[in-house]
Amino acid sequence: MKPKLIQGNEACVEGAVRAGLTFFAGYPITPSSEIAEYVSGVLPRLGGKFIQMEDEIASASAIIGASIAGAKAMTATSGPGFSLMQETIGYAGMAEIPCVFIDVQRGGPSTGLPTLPSQGDFMQVMWGSHGDHPIAAVAPWSAAETVELMVTAFNISEEFRMPTVVLLDEVIGHVREGVDLSLFDNLHVVERMKPKEKPEDYIPFRRRPGEITPLANFGEGYRYHITGLTHDERGFSTLKPNEIDANIRALVSKMDMVSKKYASSYSFLMDDADFVVFAYGCSARVAKRAVTLARQKGIKAGLLRPRLVWPFPEHELRNLGSHVREILVPELNMGQAVREVERAVAGKTKVTRLSKVDGELFDPEEILEAITKG
Amino acid sequence: MPVAPVTKVVTGYLRPHKRFPSVWCAGCGVGIVMGAFLRAVNSLGIDRNKIVVVSGIGCTSRMPVYLDFCGLHTTHGRAIAFATGIKFAKPELTVVVIMGDGDAIAIGGNHFIHAARRNIDLTAIVVNNETYGMTGGQYSPTTPQGSSGSTARHGNIEPPFDICDLARASGATYVAREAVYNARRLETLIAGGIKKRGFSLIEAVSNCYTVYGRYNDFKSQIDMLRWQKEHAVPIQSWQKLPPEEKNSKFSTGVLFQKDAPEYVDEYDKLIERLGGKTGGAKSES
Ligand SMILES: Cc1ncc(C[n+]2csc(CCOP(=O)(O)OP(=O)(O)O)c2C)c(N)n1
Numbered sequence: 001m002k003p004k005l006i007q008g009n010e011a012c013v014e015g016a017v018r019a020g021l022t023f024f025a026g027y028p029i030t031p032s033s034e035i036a037e038y039v040s041g042v043l044p045r046l047g048g049k050f051i052q053m054e055d056e057i058a059s060a061s062a063i064i065g066a067s068i069a070g071a072k073a074m075t076a077t078s079g080p081g082f083s084l085m086q087e088t089i090g091y092a093g094m095a096e097i098p099c100v101f102i103d104v105q106r107g108g109p110s111t112g113l114p115t116l117p118s119q120g121d122f123m124q125v126m127w128g129s130h131g132d133h134p135i136a137a138v139a140p141w142s143a144a145e146t147v148e149l150m151v152t153a154f155n156i157s158e159e160f161r162m163p164t165v166v167l168l169d170e171v172i173g174h175v176r177e178g179v180d181l182s183l184f185d186n187l188h189v190v191e192r193m194k195p196k197e198k199p200e201d202y203i204p205f206r207r208r209p210g211e212i213t214p215l216a217n218f219g220e221g222y223r224y225h226i227t228g229l230t231h232d233e234r235g236f237s238t239l240k241p242n243e244i245d246a247n248i249r250a251l252v253s254k255m256d257m258v259s260k261k262y263a264s265s266y267s268f269l270m271d272d273a274d275f276v277v278f279a280y281g282c283s284a285r286v287a288k289r290a291v292t293l294a295r296q297k298g299i300k301a302g303l304l305r306p307r308l309v310w311p312f313p314e315h316e317l318r319n320l321g322s323h324v325r326e327i328l329v330p331e332l333n334m335g336q337a338v339r340e341v342e343r344a345v346a347g348k349t350k351v352t353r354l355s356k357v358d359g360e361l362f363d364p365e366e367i368l369e370a371i372t373k374g
Numbered sequence: 375m376p377v378a379p380v381t382k383v384v385t386g387y388l389r390p391h392k393r394f395p396s397v398w399c400a401g402c403g404v405g406i407v408m409g410a411f412l413r414a415v416n417s418l419g420i421d422r423n424k425i426v427v428v429s430g431i432g433c434t435s436r437m438p439v440y441l442d443f444c445g446l447h448t449t450h451g452r453a454i455a456f457a458t459g460i461k462f463a464k465p466e467l468t469v470v471v472i473m474g475d476g477d478a479i480a481i482g483g484n485h486f487i488h489a490a491r492r493n494i495d496l497t498a499i500v501v502n503n504e505t506y507g508m509t510g511g512q513y514s515p516t517t518p519q520g521s522s523g524s525t526a527r528h529g530n531i532e533p534p535f536d537i538c539d540l541a542r543a544s545g546a547t548y549v550a551r552e553a554v555y556n557a558r559r560l561e562t563l564i565a566g567g568i569k570k571r572g573f574s575l576i577e578a579v580s581n582c583y584t585v586y587g588r589y590n591d592f593k594s595q596i597d598m599l600r601w602q603k604e605h606a607v608p609i610q611s612w613q614k615l616p617p618e619e620k621n622s623k624f625s626t627g628v629l630f631q632k633d634a635p636e637y638v639d640e641y642d643k644l645i646e647r648l649g650g651k652t653g654g655a656k657s658e659s
Contacts, residue, residue, distance in 0.1 A: 023459070023462070025584070045648045045649070049641065053455065054457075055484060057455065058455035058484070058488070059455075060458045061452040061455035061458075061459065062455050062456065062459035063459060064456060064459060065446070065457060065458065065461075066444065066459035066463035067463075069426075069463040069464035070463065072563070073463070091449050141530075202658070214440040217464075218444040218464070218467065219424055219426065219444065220423075221423050223391075223422065223423065223444050223445075224445070225438060225447070226446050226447065227439075227447035227449065228449060229447065235437060237439075295427040358604060
């Protein structure tokens with residue numbers, strides 16, 4: 001098939017449709033709006049549902065409602081909207097409802113820089129909602145990879161019954177690239193597990209180590225209760241310490257399960273690297289060029305790019321820490337992923353942060369300079 | 375004697391292994407609304423597997439715990455937005471949203487007016503206790519001007535919303551109000567709202583004697599019911615009242631009704647126009 005010129009934002013929709021998307025609710029915000037625009041054309045033709053809600057809180061709520069009714073559902077937004085969604089994201093975590101959130105990052109804080117790139121939401125994904133809750137995030141670096149990782153995001157979400165984020169940045173959202181979409185037509189798609197037991201025997205939040213309880217869609221004969229309150233296995237609120245504890249631990253244990261099954265990163269010239277650049281999204285694209293330039297200068301540089309960014313690839317970094325001399329983390333923020341890198345390597349090697357917050361992309365030379373200094 | 379059959383109908387719809395005593399104060403009107411709702415469901419003969427009850431946060435919003443339907447207890451104010459997703463994704467479901475006044479028109483006001491504007495087929499039951507019950511009697515957007523609350527120690531200076539006026543102005547196609555004192559009429563109005571295709575709003579006036587009453591002159595549940603008896607006036611009679619009396623009393627019954635295109639139906643037409651296939655999410659695949 002011939003490559004088609006598509007934007008990263010459009011690629012989100014192409015990927016989502018391949019994952020089985022049937023429901024989208026959203027509210028426009030730059031630089032994510034093209035996702036809503038494109039999906040509003042695509043979904044009704046496929047018999048799916050598109051709705052423009054009154055705000056982001058409504059959008060997040062609507063996709064969770066739709067998901068409980070059996071839809072594969074997603075929304076798309078950018079920083080300010082993502083902030084508004086946080087309470088609902090926590091709800092999806094607590095109530096164990098699959099749903100996908102696309103966050104196309106822009107400069108912040110507040111309304112910040114609507115049209116300029118940033119990577120300032122990295123921590124918001126994990127820590128934006130209150131309480132300990134599971135969440136996964138993938139971060140593609142191209143339009144083509146966006147198609148693929150959208151499917152991964154839906155798969156994680158459906159398999160583990162939890163919210164999943166696709167973390168883009170303005171550059172990846174708006175870049176136009178030739179993509180051969182037929183390459184993504186046969187990706188493995190996870191379908192939601194349905195309960196096999198009779199409705200009377202169904203326990204919607206059963207806590208068995210390492211197991212995820214199938215989710216019964218509303219309206220299919222299983223009458224049960226879902227709440228955002230801390231609840232027992234049947235879904236009713238509880239104040240019993242052992243049940244509270246079991247609830248939260250079961251939620252958080254999903255992070256490990258996702259990490260084991262879905263950890264994924266891209267390595268470039270890593271085999272003999274002693275200087276590693278750790279970057280994701282648009283910064284990783286630039287870093288790849290910088291690494292190539294560094295090699296030309298005889299520096300053994302390599303690029304490590306996480307595709308699954310939450311759960312954070314801490315084992316991989318811990319291992320790296322013992323045999324490389326430095327890890328450089330270029331980010332379009334004042335230092336977010338770098339904290340996780342520092343935590344993972346625990347002082348075993350030097351970690352350097354390179355922050356850029358002027359609304360511009362990194363230049364390969366800037367990263368190269370940081371590499372040659374190291 | 376009507377009492378025995380009424381009770382039997384209600385208990386038949388409660389979750390078998392749940393959950394009494396309830397969180398509600400003895401004599402609270404929310405239980406009366408629950409009974410009226412269940413009798414309405416029974417009278418309409420709706421398959422209980424096809425009903426979803428969605429609520430937000432508050433005393434009223436605890437209702438889905440007790441009902442043997444699919445129940446979704448969501449976040450404060452967002453029940454209608456969750457319900458919109460459910461109804462839109464699976465239109466064959468009967469989706470009823472049960473909320474307090476704060477839930478529905480303070481924090482949830484935006485969702486309330488937009489669901490009404492879309493005229494999506496939801497039935498919203500708002501139990502108006504004129505206060506934030508669960509958090510302890512703070513004033514709400516329906517607290518009468520001049521009355522007191524835990525955050526209105528010197529008397530509320532804000533004018534209240536009329537929930538029914540708001541629903542009507544926003545586009546709801548069925549708007550009704552009744553006091554819990556008139557439980558049987560409330561039941562009929564709820565049944566009417568569920569039957570009506572489009573956004574229906576039923577306001578159930580049910581003053582909170584526990585916390586609202588503490589700050590005002592209601593000493594008991596009985597005081598509350600007596601107040602309702604004296605102030606609830608069927609719409610036909612209310613219209614004939616002189617203006618002063620209109621202000622101090624409230625109208626009940628179906629206050630407004632109209633026919634208008636329903637949201638999910640309109641979307642299905644759009645899908646058909648595009649040659650797509652209708653029928654909601656492919657939940658069975
Ligand atoms: C986002 C958010 N803000 C505030 C609260 C605290 N809160 C819980 S219930 C409630 C108000 C309840 O009043 P109402 O909706 O009228 O219901 P009632 O308890 O009177 O039935 C509030 C403010 C919350 N749970 N979530």
